[in-house]
Amino acid sequence: MSTLSDLDPRPRTAEPPRTGETLPPAERHRLERTVLWPRGRTLITLPLLIGVLWWSSKGAEFAPTELGEGMVNIGEYLSRLWPPDFSELGTIVRLLIETLQMAIVGTLLGGVLALLVAFAATATLAPRWVYYPARWTMNVIRSIPELVFALMFVSAVGLGPFAGILAMTLASIGSIGKVYAEAMESVDQGPLTALRSVGASPRQVIQFGVLPQAAPLLVSYTLLLFEGNVRGATIFGLVGAGGIGLELTTAMRMYDYGHLSAIVISIIVLVTVIDQCSALIRRRLT
């Protein structure tokens, strides 16, 4: 059998094959310099960004000087929060557990529904006529604040955590559905091609190709959703949709700063513990 060098009689040199196109000398000179000066595009973009920032600050009445003057008041407010009053710790713990339970049910329910909608909103899986309505639905849900949903469900099912869970579930479809869809769009298409070429059905392609590849991202995003839902559940109480929020609002209205401080510290502890646990799980996944 012929050797490789026999097969190619052409002379071998270190020169790469010429394609006929060369780098213009001016561009070559620019690229060879140590310091690359910004080009036209950057020179236009930078002032534009500064302009937009100035315009936004003006419109939003952003005034750092006022914040400086108000620091004294912030200090006074914070001093009132000390010392925390844990005399009603039992109530706080019970309400925190209720908040946690709301977040667990809301996240699981919302996650499952969001995943179903996300299949329809994944460009690489769904036909166009399904994809666009699914994306549009998620956009509409996302643009409505969660508190509006909470109010809506309070009027439907009455005061209590159930309304909060429903609000959380619906809001999750909008927020996490889009992220799920994008996670599924970003999976390597190679395995999907292989599965289609063995004659797998679309369901089997999702089950054996898309989900196993997207799983770490999906779980990671679900944990983030759960963290967000725990924090979110603390404000549902504002409209009577369960959780610790109602107790928090009441303490604020009653100027019961010791109790308020105890609630805030308890929420911080809960959220920190959940953040640490989910970070641990996410680290193990990736």
Add this chain to the structure above:
Amino acid sequence: MNPPAPTTSAHTTSAPSGGHAPEAQAPLVRVRGLEVAYDTTPVLHGVDVDLRPGEVVALLGASGSGKSTLMRSLTGFAPITAGTAEVAGRDVTAARGRELRALRADVGQVFQQFNLTPRLSVLTNVLAGSLHRSAASTWFGQFPAAERKRALELLDRVGIAHKAMAPARSLSGGQQQRVAIARALMQRPRVILADEPVASLDPRLADSVLGLLRGIAQEDGIPVLVSLHVLDLAVAHSDWIVGLRDGRVLLSGAPADLARTDLDALYSGKEDVDVDAL
């Protein structure tokens, strides 16, 4: 030695020189006058190719010569605009929906990037080759015991059984390609198409993977159409070589009958190919 000039028509009438396929056996893949065009850009022009049971046919040609398109067209992934293509008795041009899926199930495919699902176990990846016939039980990720037994036997055959429960991503490139070949065999294919299966592997692994494919063709009688860039490998592991250039069959013949200069001509004037691969 001066080899005879290559035939200018495709491998249509003569049997391969390897002697593995009886002369009288009908081709399992029969392509005649195949034309493929993406939008309005023609890619293949009147290609004729045959694959008989037990033979390995190597497709050679520069990047863009139409090798991958020819492979894709045989499983209905590329639009055929004229000509005929029959795979295991099925007309590719007429296959739609369920019929197309049945046709694809008959064709085992091996890819350059292996295309295993990285987080699934090696065993599940092989079992995926049986998905077309185990529809109901797979809802819960379960496969019939008989399929599992066969998958493990195939893993034994490709020498990766000891890694059955390892995630596919933990395997080396050569091992992954062996798993991909086991997956293709799991389909009980009538034909195997391998599109540049060794382009990502070092020469030693490339030789071993092609040896495995050759063994499958010889022992199981499953014909293998394999596209390659390395001439040496094509000569060593195939019974017949089809050379494509600009979507046309430029040469076709048994490796021993083809002149080096003619094979070299497949790549001449092509600046964007990996010249070293020659």
